[in-house]
Every structure is written in C-alpha cells, then in structure tokens.
Amino acid sequence: MEKEKNLEKIVSLCKRRGFVFPGSEIYGGLAGIYDYGPLGVELSMNVKNAWRREMFRLHENIFELDSSILMQKRVWQASGHTSAGFTDPLRECKKCHHRFRADHLTEQGIDKCPDCGGDLTEPKRFNLLVETHLGPVQDDSSLVYLRGETAQGIYVNYNNVKISQSASLPFGIGQIGKAFRNEITPGHFIYRMREFEQMEQQYFIKPSEADKYFEQWKEERLHWYLDLGIKKENLRLRPHVTGELAHYAKAAVDIEYNFPFGWHEIEGIHNRGDWDLSRHSEYSGQDLSEIDTGTGKRFYPYVIETSAGVDRLTLAFIVDAYEEVIGGRTTTTQSIKEIEVVLKLDHRLSPxxxxxxxxxxxxxxxxxxxxxxxxxxxxxxxxxxxxxxxxxxxxxxxxxxxxxxxxxxxxxxxxxxxxxxxxxxxxxxxxxxxxxxxxxxxxxx
Ligand SMILES: [Zn+2]
Known part of the structure; x- marks a missing residue:
C-alpha cells in the first residue's frame, strides 16, 4: 500500500539524509537558495553524467563546452535578456512590501496582498537578470550579469567550436552549468531557485530541417526520462500556445512532470529559429552565418534547443522514486505499524x-x-x-x-x-x- 506523496515529506527526507539543505541555514536561510549535501551531490552528479553520456558519448556530432558565468553585457543585449522579453510582471504590497508575480495572482483571481490583505501596486516589469560589478569601480561600465541561461555561452562560442572541431551542420553544442534568475517568487523547494543549474544543448541545423529535428529531439528527450525510470504516467508533453512563446522561440514544447504541487516543466524543447546567431552577428560584428552549398546563399543556422534544469530533474527523480509502505515491507514484529520509505531510484542514479x-x-x-x-x-x-x-x-x-x-x-x-x-x-x-x-x-x- 502506498500513501499519497507530499512535498513536506520529500523536503524532510532530503534534509535528514543529506540530499538538500536550505542555503545559509544557520543565518536563517536565503530565499530561493539551497545547498546540496553529500547524497544530493552524488545524485545530481549521476543525473548530469547520464545526460553527458547521452549527449556527448552517444552523439558523435554534439560537443561539450564549459563557458563562463560572467560575459560581456552586450551578450545579454543581443540575446534580448535586458529588454522586456526577460521580465516578469511584478506587483508589490503597499503595506507589507511583499512582492508577487502579477500573472500568478491573476491566475488565482487575487487582487489583494495574499499575505496581509493590503493594496497592491499596478504591475510593473521586473528584469530577472542578476547584476554584479566586475573590477574596482562600481558604475555602469563595470556592470555585468550573472548568466540567466547557459545557452548564450554556446552561441558566442559557435565559431570556436565549429572551427576547432571541424564541425558542419547539423551539429550540437551542450553544456552543464549554473545560471541565475532574480525570481520574484522562488518556491516549491528546489523547483524554482534563484541560483540553479542547467543542462542545455543547442542543435544547429539548416532552416528547412527545423520541424524534423524539433520532433526528433522531443522524442529523444522524452525517451531519456523513461529510460531512467520515470513513470510514464508522470510525464507529459505540453506544446506552448502562441502568446506563451519566449521572445526567441518559433515553437516550443515542455516536458512536464507530475510533481506533488502539480504538473510543471522539467525540460523545454525550443525551435529558436535564427534569432540567436543572427543577433550575435549583428551585435558583435562577427559573421556567424553559413553558406548554402547548393544555392551559394548565406543563411543563419536555426537552433533546436533542449533545456533542462538539473535541480528540477533531481527533484523529479526523487519524487518519482519515493514510495511509502505502511506497516513495512518486512513481516518482523518490530517493523509492524511503521512506515517504511523506499527510494526506488534507477541504479545508475542511486547515490x-x-x-x-x-x-x-x-x-x-x-x-x-x-x-x-x-x-x-x-x-x-x-x-x-x-x-x-x-x-x-x-x-x-x-x-x-x-x-x-x-x-x-x-x-x-x-x-x-x-x-x-x-x-x-x-x-x-x-x-x-x-x-x-x-x-x-x-x-x-
Ligand atoms: Zn501585504
């Protein structure tokens, strides 16, 4: 017999057994920040290694990169992240000054502060990039961003990888690394954090092949989860509707997992069109286009992106593997009436x-x-x-x-x-x- 899963039990197991701890805990914590303990490091490392094996060992034309967290701020202007495309609508309580995502409030039909009932400001756009300064002077010229996604490090290295590896279309570049977003409302444990880790892969293709590879990657990525033991009934594909598409996307589908707090995205597969390479060519002055050998015309490769969150996946794997057995699995007297917990992780993932x-x-x-x-x-x-x-x-x-x-x-x-x-x-x-x-x-x- 299995009892209903809830997030509190998972959070408590994670703390007690050393998977995940609240960040800066002895100082009262830091919102949206968590630390991995000894077993959490093992588990998330196993998740990352399974992804690396899949991407870089089983595909001969996908290359691995490890680019810097800090990049020139022009990168983020080119990518569109400093403008309206990468903002969340924010409303602040005039009384307690707590901040909320306006779209989340609207979804729930709430027009007053959920915490104190106070009046809320009108929605304003709030940029998600985390800022810092590089060098001794703290002014506009030293402003840099902690990367909001790992993908941009891949685009700016497109030519470096292509030339050094003698790669030709179609080929992919992938990387695992930290990203940062100033989420207004982080939450659901390690699901939505302000510092998190991504596993992103950008597959560069001819524009005419976009639909084919979009479908192919959708299938490949879904299969990866099933192969690692996630139950089929807890996974679903959800295509984005037109108004929902990110500023760069032509088509997008989410792989969603059935978390204790509802269906939520664990990976996105996006057809980013030629947005990224064309914008970086324009902003950097470096030509990142390709030549069509048939027509002799130049074009910017399209990108099919697979973008997964390590932390979200780690949480999904724990939730999916978590089983409670009331009365215990063994029939010895001392275990009767006890609840036994079994984490039925795939062997490859077990810490x-x-x-x-x-x-x-x-x-x-x-x-x-x-x-x-x-x-x-x-x-x-x-x-x-x-x-x-x-x-x-x-x-x-x-x-x-x-x-x-x-x-x-x-x-x-x-x-x-x-x-x-x-x-x-x-x-x-x-x-x-x-x-x-x-x-x-x-x-x-
Ligand atoms: Zn309030």
Missing part, C-alpha cells in the same frame, strides 16, 4: 550503490566487512555501517535508494560467503565473497 553491513561490531566480522567494502570502493560508492539492528540498517539504505546491501555474518568467517539483499525485491542471495564484484558489476550495468 550509494552498495552498503556493507556486518552483523556484529566485533572482530573478526568488522575487519572482514571493512575489507569487502574497501575492495568494492574502487568501483562504486560504498557505505559501511555497523550501527543499530540489521533491520534498521536495511531501512536506512532503502530510504536513500541503495540497490544492494551486503551482510557479513558469523558463518561468513568459515564459508567465505555473504548475503546480498536486493532493495526492490528484498530477495537475499548467499554468495562467495570472491564473486561479489562480478555479480554487482553485472547487476549495475
């Missing part, structure tokens, strides 16, 4: 792959178990745990999604065998210590 658990804290079991753990550590992230009862230790590992628990008992000393327990089936298999590595390698493949 810890193997837990090694000696049945006693005494020698020679501890030595033997530590020896097994240190051998397996060469290939996988392994936790060693000799505290509490074995049942409790199994549940601790289930809760963080560890696929395999290896228990070392007194018989192990004589028969050189251990018991391997599978997280999902709870089946226990006795096997020779010497065969562990091959067995686990096969299972984690």
């Amino acid at each position: 810890v792959k193997i837990a090694v658990l000696p049945l006693s804290k005494k020698e020679p079991l501890v030595n033997m178990a530590k020896d097994i753990a240190s051998k397996l550590r060469k290939n996988w992230n392994v936790q060693y745990d000799d505290t509490a009862s074995i049942g409790k230790r199994y549940r601790r590992q289930d809760e963080i999604g560890t696929p395999f628990c290896i228990s070392v008992d007194f018989e192990s000393i004589d028969d050189k065998k251990v018991t391997v327990r599978d997280r999902d089936t709870m089946k226990q298999e006795r096997m020779e210590i010497g065969k562990l590595e091959i067995y686990i390698a096969e299972k984690l493949k």
